[in-house]
Amino acid sequence: MPDLSKITNIEDLRVIAKRRVPKMFYDYADSGAWTEGTYRANESDFQKIKLRQRVAVNMEGRSLRTTMVGQETAMPVAIAPTGLTGMQHADGEILGARAAKAFGIPFTLSTMSICSLEDIAENTGRHPFWFQLYVMRDRDFIERLIERAKAANVTALQLTLDLQILGQRHKDIKNGLTAPPKPTLKNLINLATKPRWCMGMLGTKRRTFGNIAGHAKGVKDLSSLSSWTAEQFDPALSWADVEWIKKLWGGKLILKGIMDVEDARLAASSGADALIVSNHGGRQLDGAPSSIAALPAIVDAVGSEIEVWMDGGIRSGQDVLKARALGARGTLIGRSFLYGLGAFGQEGVTRALQIIQKELDITMAFCGRTNIDEVDSSILLPGTF
């Protein structure tokens, strides 16, 4: 077990992940669409919001425990769905789910994961987890996927609405992103510098899209799989499909990728249990505001009807606290999780969660609060949000 006591912030994990993960997959995580303006704003807009320091307030007996769609969580943070996570580290989704289980926070598996729904269920003692769904043209496949999610003990479904077409990420094109990497000279030279990663990959059978391979019609090998996924994201997705999925699923439903007040109203009237203010980590519409900037208007409009969560740019507990102060009942972390995973596998994810939890706890105390459920915008300095 590595000594991670000197790993004191998420940036430390990012730097080590960059060293350990093949360039193609590190770049896939650490990039946004086109100019990356929205990606950067997700992080930098948090810095503009200032906290009010309070003193001589009793800080004993603090609690970060809360609920997200009625489910208990150790802090208002869940692991976001991220595609190809099993390429950041061998068996990455299983390791992430185990770390989340031990920590007592929700883990979300992406449709585009390497480990399958069944892999997660089998390797976490059937601990409940969440699943993120992309709507594909092949609706039979979607029906079967939802059945598989139910059988795997998934307790909430996140339906992602903002990726029916793909925002361009320059690095993915330049790197020729594929899972597993194609054995070109450039890739082989890069892989030769990542022995830990290569050993991990040699030791696992999970190297392609686990939820899809062997489950979708006409997908037998890797080349048919990549053309299938490229063709399958359905650009005709509508609110009628949301209703269809809601019926089919029948459990807690979370709509992900809401950035506009009008869409938030439609999401609230769809009967979903939560919505996530999210611009997909700045990977889709470049030029959209940061998630934290979009949050307050959405909370104002629908916060009394539906749980409003947010993700995008969370790299510290301070960020979680600010999101909570602006009305987000819960938050999700994408890259903070991936950097931990890429750096040190399961221990790295646990370390990322410990770092965020400690920062959140101490910062809340500095702001004179002891219970996360009592944090509101009065902890923020007026004029900075």
Ligand SMILES: Cc1cc2nc3c(=O)[nH]c(=O)nc-3n(C[C@H](O)[C@H](O)[C@H](O)COP(=O)(O)O)c2cc1C
């Ligand atoms: C590498 C990567 C892959 C992602 N894949 C998915 C995905 O498969 N499904 C999805 O709904 N969101 C996906 N997202 C978006 C995340 O769920 C989340 O919205 C975003 O990462 C939050 O921003 P953050 O990374 O700054 O925390 C992905 C994000 C990253 C960084």
